[in-house]
Amino acid sequence: MGGPVVRRAPLALNREVPGLIVKFGDYPLHHGGVGAIRSLGRLGVPMYAITEDRFTPAAASRYLRRAFAWPTTGTEGPEVLIEGLLRVGRRIGRPAVLIPTDEEAAVLIAEHQDVLDEAFLVPRVDTALPRRVASKQGLHELCGKYGIPSPVTAFPESYADIEEFAATARFPVVAKNREAFVRRTSPAVRGTTRIATPGALLALARGWGERPGVILQEYLPRESAEDWIVHGYFDSGSVPLALFTGVKVRSWPPHAGMTASAYVVGNPELASLAAEFVKHIGFSGIVDLDLRYDRRDGRYKLLDFNPRMGAQFRLFESDSGVDVVRALHLHLTGREVPEGAQREGNRYVVENIDLPALLAYRRSGYTTPHAPRRSSGTELAWLAADDPRPFVTMLARMARPGVKHLHDLWRARRAGGIAPAK
CATH class of the missing domain: 3.30.470.20 (ATP-grasp fold, B domain)
Structure with missing residues (x-):
């Protein structure tokens, strides 16, 4: 180990x-x-x-x-x-x-x-x-410039662009945030997201705003x-x-x-x-x-x-x-x-x-x-005989949300209230 x-x-x-x-x-x-x-x-x-x-x-x-x-x-x-x-x-x-x-x-x-x-x-x-x-668009452009293979990718600038893409693309497709880190704004998707149908894409895209911060990429099965x-x-x-x-x-x-x-x-x-x-x-x-x-x-x-x-x-x-x-x-x-x-x-x-x-x-x-x-x-990644405390700390931090939920459930039942939603 x-x-x-x-x-x-x-x-x-x-x-x-x-x-x-x-x-x-x-x-x-x-x-x-x-x-x-x-x-x-x-x-x-x-x-x-x-x-x-x-x-x-x-x-x-x-x-x-x-x-x-x-x-x-x-x-x-x-x-x-x-x-x-x-x-x-x-x-x-x-x-x-x-x-x-x-x-x-x-x-x-x-x-x-x-x-x-x-x-x-x-x-x-x-x-x-x-x-x-680190930018998906910047990397794609560099790949094209130097002849490095990359998945077929679209960079929509509006909802109309997404509608046009949905009408011709082969599904499923993958959506990713255009920039590598989006802490300062709300990310359009949570990581790499597989989208099965044009309807699902259009429904999801309605929440992306006027300038979608995403790329749409071919899905490699x-x-x-x-x-x-x-x-x-x-x-x-x-x-x-x-x-x-x-x-x-x-x-x-x-x-x-x-x-x-x-x-x-x-x-x-x-x-x-x-x-x-x-x-x-x-x-x-x-x-x-x-x-x-x-x-x-x-x-x-x-x-x-x-x-x-x-x-x-x-x-x-x-x-x-x-x-x-x-x-x-x-x-x-x-x-x-x-x-x-x-x-x-x-x-x-x-x-x-x-x-x-x-x-x-x-x-x-x-x-x-x-x-x-x-x-x-x-x-x-975590467990090491010469350094065990990170493993133990990892387990404790993973368990804490579950323990808090059980504690809240116990308090709610004691008070005769409604249990918190899962």
Whole structure:
């Protein structure tokens, strides 16, 4: 369970340079942040994190020096967030490597890297690029420019555009929010949404306003598709210093959400495609790419380009002990990133979402042909023998809504009132 404290001779990390997990929004059960804290903390790097409160799983990790409780509301302007980051930097007292865990943080850091350079270490990147690749429309345009396959996509500007699309499109289709993060406005849809019929699309679109903030995309049926993952770290010349490929076995919600279970599977063709695209656009830093292989035409189609570490990044580690977060820290502190092959067959499981995902996938009958019968090892997202408190905290936070509901029900019955709605 989890990973041992040290699998091999330690990497030559600069243990005088801390790492800071940067996250905005309200998603306290984020296993990626816990993974980053453990990945660097196990090797002696002082770790800090911005958290929603003091009782998140990340804040409970034994490898965290300090949690900075900062419950952002979504109404803060960039200048407020930057000042808050600089204030955290002053409390740490020495330059730290910034590790964003969401698009908003990654975009903010890139667009204000000159200011943040005073207190932090960040990859140097075109300030506009992270926002563009995180945007569904911006990514689609870049794919078209450089000949990278992507699903057929429409960008409606009005309800009339949606009516025209509905009259000619092949259903089902997929609706996604056009921008990567929409905390400051109400999102049109909650994540990737599969829409079965033109009538269902038109009914849903009536609530999207005069300028729909969505894209409409062809649906790649799971019966003829495979979900793949690419994680990498690229230097200032867009050269990969670490590059990994894997296959997604299950996600939650099913077929459209966060990775619940995945395997490391070598795929040189996919690695080459990803490296070529990153080189074309000139990106530097950590990338997390989602692609779907369409067996109908034999092409990998790029769905998402996340300009930050993926929550499941600990799936991937080279035989030299490098993952993308370690590569980031090594490179930004002037250390060599050792070469090494990815550990084939390794499995990653997110305990709290894989069980419902497993049940859903069994009902649908879907399996991936690439999952090995036996894994070379399993990395659990939450449970680790050397750091058990994040797992316990995760369970407590998951249970709290249910406990509150039972308490409210008990009080209502004692008072002879009506039970709260489920």
